[in-house]
Amino acid sequence: MGEFKSDIEIARAATKKPIQEIGAKLGIPVEQLVPYGHDKAKVSAEFIRSLEGRPEGKLILVTAINPTPAGEGKTTTTVGLVDGLNRIGKKAMVCIREPSLGPCFGVKGGAAGGGHAQVVPMEDINLHFTGDFHAITSAHNLLAAMVDNHIYWGNALDIDVRRITWRRAMDMNDRALRQMVGSLGGVANGFPRECGFDITVASEVMAILCLAADLADLERRLGDIIVGYRRDKSPVFARDLKADGAMTVLLKDAMQPNLVQTLENNPAFVHGGPFANIAHGCNSVIATKTALKLADYVVTEAGFGADLAAEKFFDIKCRKAVLKPAAAVIVATVRALKMNGGVKKEDLGIENVEALRRGCANLGRHVANVRRFGVPVIVAINHFTSDTEAEVAAVKEYVSRLGADAIVCRHWADGSAGIEELAHRVAELADSGQAAFKPLYPDALSLMEKIETVASKIYHAAEVTAAKTVRDQLAVWEAQGYGHLPVCIAKTQYSFSTDPALRGAPEGHVVNVREVRLSAGAGFIVAITGEIMTMPGLPSSPAAERIALNPEGFIEGLF
Incomplete structure (x- = not known):
């Protein structure tokens, strides 16, 4: 690999193709692309309307274990998988969200994949892009x-x-x-x-x-x-x-999906970006449904761990848009599993199989949860150089006992060549017809029962508490005809519980709903739990302190 290069250095060195060539791969005529420079474009509403009646490809969800400071690499794996699928001869494209400026200048410093599995132009995607936000x-x-x-x-x-x-x-x-x-x-x-x-x-x-x-x-x-x-x-x-x-x-142009490319020149839609802990955490329905008409395999991701990501993707997006996912990939890293097993961040480089096995309970819970929706699962072990053979073997052994496969992926370092095995297995799983998707709860359940169902079946909580004012508000909305709506629970991404410090697979905890909001236009009820804020703050040392233009005029500090 030679000297270490940052994500932005790798992205800047990429050989991009004109966006018209990327569109041509999908059969989009040049006149139906609205270019924003040479490397990004919007797809016209007229072209999208012309796709009606076309058969749809297979939809694959990439989700993950609960995030930790050790990193999981969900977007990187999503992008890498699409490159891998195209490498093995499949027609595949990726659909992901646009990053928010808040976390970009706060903790993340960017969110367009990483290493040799990124979407480009990385700087534009992370900053103003096409102006949608x-x-x-x-x-x-x-x-x-x-x-x-x-x-x-x-x-x-x-x-x-x-x-x-x-x-x-x-x-x-x-x-x-x-x-x-x-x-x-x-x-x-x-x-x-x-x-x-x-x-x-x-x-x-x-x-x-x-x-x-x-x-x-x-x-x-x-x-x-x-x-x-x-x-x-x-x-x-x-x-x-x-x-x-x-x-x-004002939203007329923002409604049109944004077409860009991966580092390996495969097509990508980057469109929309609701937060996953506060909102429903998925890219736009219009981008996903358009992609399904244009490719045989569409890989999409939903934000944070599967307790938020997959649940909202299935119960809100798939329910509303009548989507039927064919397979799901759960991303895990040895480092993050060790952290879930109690290892401190500074000790993650030391082999600790015992802690890893403890932390695997978090992964096991997510596998079981996704299967509740009738979607078959495969685990991607996003490889880090500090992973030992014994640790990787322990994860594989644990996942095999769950009746699933865990496959080591090296796309961050090697691009599509490092994720071929996962690409083959995901294509087989998606084509197997095993999926029998169903949402977690029916529309007819009461709003409080929907919240309780998610809390008990997905979070493994013992109880949901809510003030009388909250329960009364839900009853009023039901009386007004909103009782059929799904629920969108705003919860910490770091734990199955509402306590971000409670890692692993906690059980018997209490979920307190402190506020509910009706999103009548979006079509869901937001239930706010724990310390979740709908306006986050910057950390003590925000990424913005390290983002600047260098003397050559290039952006530095975007990860």
């Missing part, structure tokens, strides 16, 4: 402005200023904006009230864009957004403010 932020804040403006000009809808639920949005980690008082400064500025910001990736507009089938569906869903309530508790919708049309106009 800016459009979502603008549409969200247009609605917020129209709410306050309506009240300023007489409040004909009789909105109760104390019951406005629509906050503002910004795609940055900024804890100072979580809770504030707006409209100060006198009569000309409106009526002072408590308000605040969520990060854009937690916005309902983001979730709507990622679940909408087309522009007409997008506008309908935007109109369904509840911005607040009247004194009689009846909801006020975005369409009541006549905001849905203008919001759709």
